[in-house]
Amino acid sequence: MANQNANDNDTNVINADNNSSNVNSNRNDDNDAYEKVCYVCRRPESKAGKMITISPDITICNDCMQKAFNQVNSGNFPKMFGIPEGFPFAGMPDDLMNMMGGMNMGMPEKQKIKKKKPDDQVKPIDLKAIPSPHQIHASLNEYVVGQEHAKKVMSVAVYNHYKRVAALHQKKDVEIEKSNMLMIGPTGSGKTYLVKTLAKLLDVPLAIADATSLTEAGYIGDDIESVISKLLAAADNDVEKAQTGIVFIDEIDKLARKRETNHRDVNGESVQQGLLKLLEGAEVEVPVGASSKNAMVPMVTVDTTNILFICGGAFPDLDQVIRERLAKKSSMGFNAELKDHYDNEKNIFRYVETEDLRNFGMIPEFLGRLPIVFTLDALDEKMLTRILSEPKNALLKQYRELLAMDEVDLIFEPDALEAIAAKALKKDTGARALRAIIEDFMLDIMYEIPKDDNIGRVRITRAYVEHTGGPVIELRGQEPLRLANEN
CATH class of the missing domain: 1.10.8.60 (Helicase, Ruva Protein; domain 3)
Structure with a gap:
């Protein structure tokens, strides 16, 4: 009987060891999927080079380690890590030492950067699995009433975006350029709801940003690159997946050039200028897991060339700009239109042209990077x-x-x-x-x-x-x- 109990105890110990090894193996597999980040300078392994592992949660790059050695030789080692000079480590109570030793000093989960996969490991998109425009349109019909033209334009644009991403892996001779979109419609017509519904139906990362919080670099507010940070978070910090995603910038009309103002326009025309490089395609450094850049947040480089941008706004008072232009075209004669012909037109946005948007306050360079302009009808x-x-x-x-x-x-x-x-x-x-x-x-x-x-x-x-x-x-x-x- 005693031997049987001893054997059972040995079996339990073996099973416990196996379970522990399985947990450690799974933890190692999870860690292998992410890049190591320097605990001091917060640079990822792809930029700083090979890391030196001090503990399972702390890694330091060679440059910071060399600086640490230099600080030790000069006697300023505590200052490097923000420790007051003469801090009494020797007299510290054991309980406090154990507490500091048990603190999680590693990288937060939302700031971990996934490792870049080799080209041979990246799975190409199956063209047969791409939903066709009529399938996307049918799915939108289940949630959105009316706005047939807007749903048709978005279905075709998203379908072409899928095909464009697939063409990147096939390396065809003809390079397919993206077509960013500008969505105009009165408040409550379903602009944001269309994009949110599209996010549920698609398998690509989609980020929704608000243009009202964006300001020029150096001022209080979100940097322009924060819209890419949201897309990176939607892609689970996978840079390659984020580089083929979709970004919707809402309230884009709030970036119109301010008229009759003497102060610096830090959240209007300046933000339009800053968005030009993102819309056209550029490599930008964005913080991971944060909306602003600081020394304690890792940075990654994201190429926006293959990111589809959709901008939307209500554009209040744009209807008056359109009516003024249409009234100027009125003429005399039997077949001429009266000047008040469009005064009672509810869907006046259907007649919008680039000239109207420029008069509203959008700069030509910004409009040139949004070739697809479509409108939503007012709800009756x-x-x-x-x-x-x-x-x-x-x-x-x-x-x-x-x-x-x-x-x-x-x-x-x-x-x-x-x-x-x-x-x-x-x-x-x-x-x-x-x-x-x-x-x-x-x-x-x-x-x-x-x-x-x-x-x-x-x-x-x-x-x-x-x-x-x-x-x-x-x-x-x-x-x-x-x-x-x-x-």
């Missing part, structure tokens, strides 16, 4: 009604799901949907107004329903939406009961 009452119920994650479906958790059915009458769309149209903020309106009249319902377990169904009527009546409450196993609106 019919489109807003469809947005409420047709997409996969429509607002009505979201609220039905919320009440379903309380075992209550939620039904919207067709007249109620029309009333919601009419109220949203008056707010002039596009589809964003729909949620605000629904939240307003759903507040009392969401508050009262958890009180009563007998409620089985709630029917939203036009009168309730317009605050002239109440919803229809159906109790479980009873006739419907119409309640007066408390407002």
Whole structure:
């Protein structure tokens, strides 16, 4: 019996050793996939050369190690690492020494840089696996209502981007250039939502950046290269994967040249000038896992030549610029157009030209690097009604799901949907107004329903939406009961 217990104990020890070795092996495999970064100067191994491993979490390059030796010889070794002179290491308590020894002094996970793969290990993209434009368009139709022209343009552009990336591995004689896009549309028309939906459907890294936070280098705010840092983070710090990704810069109209100003335009025309090199294609150094450059963050070089850029903005007051240009073309005669012909045109952005964008404040060099310009239509009452119920994650479906958790059915009458769309149209903020309106009249319902377990169904009527009546409450196993609106 004692021998049996001893054998079992030996088996457990062996299994524990095997498990420990497997964990260490997996950890080593994970570490092998990333570059080593110098703990002092934060340069990766591809730039600083071979590293000297001091501990599993700390590596130092040869240059910093030589500097450390020089500091030791001169007696300034503690100063190199920021340690005050005369720091009492000898008198430090054992508990504090153990605590410092157990601290994780290695590189944070989000700042680890993946090693560059040899060309023979990079898997080329299968052209047959690339979704065709009509497949991308069909997928967008499940989430986005209307905007057929915009979805068609984006589907073709993304499809060509896939083929362009595939052509890089085939090394064809003809070099295919990228076509960056500029998306113009009124607020709430679905510009950002289109790109976010596209991010769910594609297998390439996609980063969404906001142009309002960008400033000229040296000023408070995000550097221009921060948009590439976000793309690198979306690619899991894989430089090669990020170099074939897509970047969407929202609120690009906020970079328009400021008129009648005497101060330096650090977040307008200056940022447009700085974005030129990114749009055209250049090798830029970007921080890994941070939005700004500093001495404690590793830097990598990213080539933006094969990155597809999509810029979008609402461009307020651009409609007035377009109408002024169209009014100048009006002439006299039987077939001439009146000067007020375009005053009531809701989709005036359809007539936009490069001249209008220059008058708005965008510099010609910037517009020249965005060859594809397309617009989104303003939403009318019919489109807003469809947005409420047709997409996969429509607002009505979201609220039905919320009440379903309380075992209550939620039904919207067709007249109620029309009333919601009419109220949203008056707010002039596009589809964003729909949620605000629904939240307003759903507040009392969401508050009262958890009180009563007998409620089985709630029917939203036009009168309730317009605050002239109440919803229809159906109790479980009873006739419907119409309640007066408390407002």
